[in-house]
Amino acid sequence: MKKATTKTQLNWFIxxxxxxxIYWFSFQGIxxxxxxxxxxxxxxAIIHGIVHPEWKYVYDGSGEDLVxxxxxxxxxxxxxxxxxxxxxxxxxxxAARSNHELAGHPRSNSGKIILTVVRTFPEIVLAIMFIKAxxxxxxxxxxxxxxHSIGMLGKLFSEAIENMDQRANEAxxxxxxxxxxxxxxxxxxxxxxxxxxxxxxxxxxxxxxxSILGMVGAGGIGTPLLFAIQTRNWSRMGIILIGIxxxxxxxxxxxxxxxxxxx
Amino acid sequence: xxxxxxQSWTAKWHLKTIIIVxxxxxxxxxxxxxxxxxxxxxxxxxxxxxxxxxxxSHPQWSYGEIVLQPIxxxxxxxxxxxxxxxxxxxxxxxxxxxxxxxxxxxxSSIRFILNIIRTIPDLMLAAVFVAIVGIGxxxxxxxxxxxxxxxxxxLFYEAIETIDNGPLEALEAAGANKVQIIVFAxxxxxxxxxxxxxxYTLEINVRASTVLGYLGAGGIGVYLQRSLDSYNYQQxxxxxxxxxxxVLIIDGLSNYLREKLL
Numbered sequence: 036m037k038k039a040t041t042k043t044q045l046n047w048f049i050x051x052x053x054x055x056x057i058y059w060f061s062f063q064g065i066x067x068x069x070x071x072x073x074x075x076x077x078x079x080a081i082i083h084g085i086v087h088p089e090w091k092y093v094y095d096g097s098g099e100d101l102v103x104x105x106x107x108x109x110x111x112x113x114x115x116x117x118x119x120x121x122x123x124x125x126x127x128x129x130a131a132r133s134n135h136e137l138a139g140h141p142r143s144n145s146g147k148i149i150l151t152v153v154r155t156f157p158e159i160v161l162a163i164m165f166i167k168a169x170x171x172x173x174x175x176x177x178x179x180x181x182x183h184s185i186g187m188l189g190k191l192f193s194e195a196i197e198n199m200d201q202r203a204n205e206a207x208x209x210x211x212x213x214x215x216x217x218x219x220x221x222x223x224x225x226x227x228x229x230x231x232x233x234x235x236x237x238x239x240x241x242x243x244x245x246s247i248l249g250m251v252g253a254g255g256i257g258t259p260l261l262f263a264i265q266t267r268n269w270s271r272m273g274i275i276l277i278g279i280x281x282x283x284x285x286x287x288x289x290x291x292x293x294x295x296x297x298x
Numbered sequence: 299x300x301x302x303x304x305q306s307w308t309a310k311w312h313l314k315t316i317i318i319v320x321x322x323x324x325x326x327x328x329x330x331x332x333x334x335x336x337x338x339x340x341x342x343x344x345x346x347x348x349x350x351x352x353x354x355s356h357p358q359w360s361y362g363e364i365v366l367q368p369i370x371x372x373x374x375x376x377x378x379x380x381x382x383x384x385x386x387x388x389x390x391x392x393x394x395x396x397x398x399x400x401x402x403x404x405x406s407s408i409r410f411i412l413n414i415i416r417t418i419p420d421l422m423l424a425a426v427f428v429a430i431v432g433i434g435x436x437x438x439x440x441x442x443x444x445x446x447x448x449x450x451x452x453l454f455y456e457a458i459e460t461i462d463n464g465p466l467e468a469l470e471a472a473g474a475n476k477v478q479i480i481v482f483a484x485x486x487x488x489x490x491x492x493x494x495x496x497x498y499t500l501e502i503n504v505r506a507s508t509v510l511g512y513l514g515a516g517g518i519g520v521y522l523q524r525s526l527d528s529y530n531y532q533q534x535x536x537x538x539x540x541x542x543x544x545v546l547i548i549d550g551l552s553n554y555l556r557e558k559l560l
Contacts, residue, residue, distance in 0.1 A: 110333050250421045
């Protein structure tokens with residue numbers, strides 16, 4: 036008993052030392068004195084701008100106003116999620132492990148590794164690469180959303196396939212259905228509600244990310260947002276921020292209702 | 299009375315499905331129009347993309363040494379930012395948990411504020427903090443602190459709400475005050491969850507901090523922007539590889555620690 040206590044004490048001691056080292060190391064070389072003298076004034080101006088948003092920017096019919104750019108943002112998220120949902124299906128079947136296979140099956144493992152790499156790759160970096168390839172604009176944003184979403188959707192889809200109810204499959208096999216028939220008449224209908232629910236969830240995330248993709252030049256509301264911040268136009272930033280918050284909240288609420296219906 | 303079940307004519311002609319498909323198709327076409335996507339541009343763009351990939355397939359390995367410093371700075375930013383956010387979130391999340399604070403007005407208003415903070419995009423925060431404190435890692439640290447504050451506070455109060463009420467009642471029956479209840483009944487139950495969520499947020503922050511520099515908030519993103527602006531794709535390839543390696547390592551480490559904790 037006594038030995039166990041000294042061991043836990045030692046463990047605690049080592050953990051604390053490691054933590055202290057990590058934090059000591061982290062604070063090295065970060066310059067904390069670099070705050071500009073004008074920081075207080077800028078902060079005041081920002082708060083003033085957010086409290087007094089520029090209402091006439093909401094809609095002026097020019098196509099460069101808040102509403103049309105928010106719709107463009109939604110379009111990017113919608114197209115991107117739709118494309119990635121289609122592309123994720125083959126990846127999901129690749130990564131899913133069926134019951135009779137062992138844990139370390141090479142096909143399923145390789146699929147899972149690819150999905151992990153796609154998932155960890157930062158979406159903004161992807162968007163920047165696509166901008167360099169196809170030029171700035173919403174198309175780069177659509178591509179970035181659709182490729183990045185494969186990582187998460189593929190993982191969720193493959194887990195849905197792994198945990199699905201096998202009885203419909205077995206029923207079709209037992210009456211002599213070939214594998215194509217099993218796929219279209221048993222597997223896909225069984226997992227469809229889950230697929231749709233995950234896709235909706237991913238759409239919520241895509242709306243959030245599409246609203247900032249424009250800050251690196253990939254279309255949507257992000258471009259005027261960055262422009263407003265860089266030109267210190269705080270009241271315009273305020274109205275854009277309000278627009279984004281309302282849009283994200285509405286989409287979350289709407290998709291939540293739909294997902295409850297599906298489940 | 300034996301009767302075959304009759305289908306209504308809407309079900310017979312799959313009217314609901316057809317309407318949903320039509321709506322989806324309409325939305326898709328409209329979205330494609332808004333985003334100005336058409337077939338010919340698509341094929342042309344893809345050849346350009348493969349050109350870019352070809353340029354990036356010969357990384358300039360010697361650039362790796364230069365990249366090492368900023369990528370460590372990125373991790374430092376993430377650690378300090380997440381810690382700051384967590385320290386600020388800890389007291390607030392206790393006021394948002396409904397089983398500790400019974401006043402609905404307080405919990406609801408704190409939750410409302412937290413929801414708004416979480417919808418503010420991180421890149422926008424970065425741009426704003428660059429404007430406030432100037433270009434450099436400090437802006438990134440503040441960005442990550444605010445961003446993780448919103449997220450950690452939400453995860454924390456949800457963890458607090460799922461705890462077992464027994465110890466709380468026991469302490470209350472023994473005459474403990476609110477602070478004593480929190481320290482001796484709430485915190486011991488949720489400590490492991492707290493550390494796990496902290497690590498999870500750190501994971502997300504490392505991923506986010508790699509791009510904050512693109513707007514001037516320090517870290518590897520500054521170098522990413524520099525190499526892209528000078529069309530030096532061999533260096534870009536190294537930076538992207540470095541980001542990928544660091545993110546994968548941090549993810550793996552944090553997953554391992556979290557599995558050990560729970």
